[in-house]
Amino acid sequence: MSIAENLATLRKEIPEHVTLVAVSKTRTTAEILEAYDAGQRHFGESKAQELTPKAEELPRDIQWHMVGHLQSNKVKYIAPFVSLIHSVDKMKLLKVINKEGQKNERVIPVLLQLHIAEESTKFGMSFEEVCALLESDIYHQMDAIEVQGLMGMATFTDDTDQVRKEFRQLKAYFNTVRDTYFKGREAFCTLSMGMTNDYRHGIDEGSNMVRIGTAIFGARK
Ligand SMILES: *Cc1c(COP(=O)(O)O)cnc(C)c1O
Numbered sequence: 001m002s003i004a005e006n007l008a009t010l011r012k013e014i015p016e017h018v019t020l021v022a023v024s025k026t027r028t029t030a031e032i033l034e035a036y037d038a039g040q041r042h043f044g045e046s047k048a049q050e051l052t053p054k055a056e057e058l059p060r061d062i063q064w065h066m067v068g069h070l071q072s073n074k075v076k077y078i079a080p081f082v083s084l085i086h087s088v089d090k091m092k093l094l095k096v097i098n099k100e101g102q103k104n105e106r107v108i109p110v111l112l113q114l115h116i117a118e119e120s121t122k123f124g125m126s127f128e129e130v131c132a133l134l135e136s137d138i139y140h141q142m143d144a145i146e147v148q149g150l151m152g153m154a155t156f157t158d159d160t161d162q163v164r165k166e167f168r169q170l171k172a173y174f175n176t177v178r179d180t181y182f183k184g185r186e187a188f189c190t191l192s193m194g195m196t197n198d199y200r201h202g203i204d205e206g207s208n209m210v211r212i213g214t215a216i217f218g219a220r221k
Contacts (some may be wrong), residue, residue, distance in 0.1 A: 003031060004038035005070050006216045012209065018203055023195075023213030026220050029057050035216060044085075044211050048074035055081055066149075067192075067211050069123050072096040075181065079103070085110045086151040086192050086211070090125045091133050094145060101144025109148045111192055114173060116166040117155040124152060126172050135179045143184060149183075149190030149209075150174050154198055163198050167205035174206070 001089020017073035023044040041132030063083035079100035101108040182188035194202025194210035
């Protein structure tokens, strides 16, 4: 199957209210262009040093998402153009993003990453840490970031019940955070959950943004 065919299949399956982010890490610009020519505009990368040269080379109307773990010292490379940073897992990182937003005279949209999986290898904050962040004075003084929602990764397992349970928990956190801290603020509307192996469960449990690489571009080397 070609990239265009894979995209067409996915688009048929994914409801219209769900944004498909094509995760293009390790893929060549030629592969990304193939998806672009098939109408795809949202692309995700997991490394700033890979994202920046690709963004320079590829069409300007691509919306670039940073989906992977982001180190504070790499924020400056993506701050001028990134559409959405999914992986904010520390106050310190958010502070740096805010500072870079100010330098670039723009407001940078972000998601807060929650740790919902059983694996300790996955990044993200606890629900309590998210609440503490959103209640802090430091957060309230930030004027160059906008928290638009939450992101989370389920445990990598064939146990469907486990994956569902984790996604359901994240959706419940999302509702609570929205109703507690973002009442009447429509910008807080994105729940990023679901990858190639679990996006159907993510959507069923309330995701409205999925991050899919393998099902579009094939297996990574
Ligand atoms: C690589 C990656 C994806 C896409 O993974 P696939 O299994 O190839 O769909 C999604 N989210 C994050 C954070 C990733 O690093």
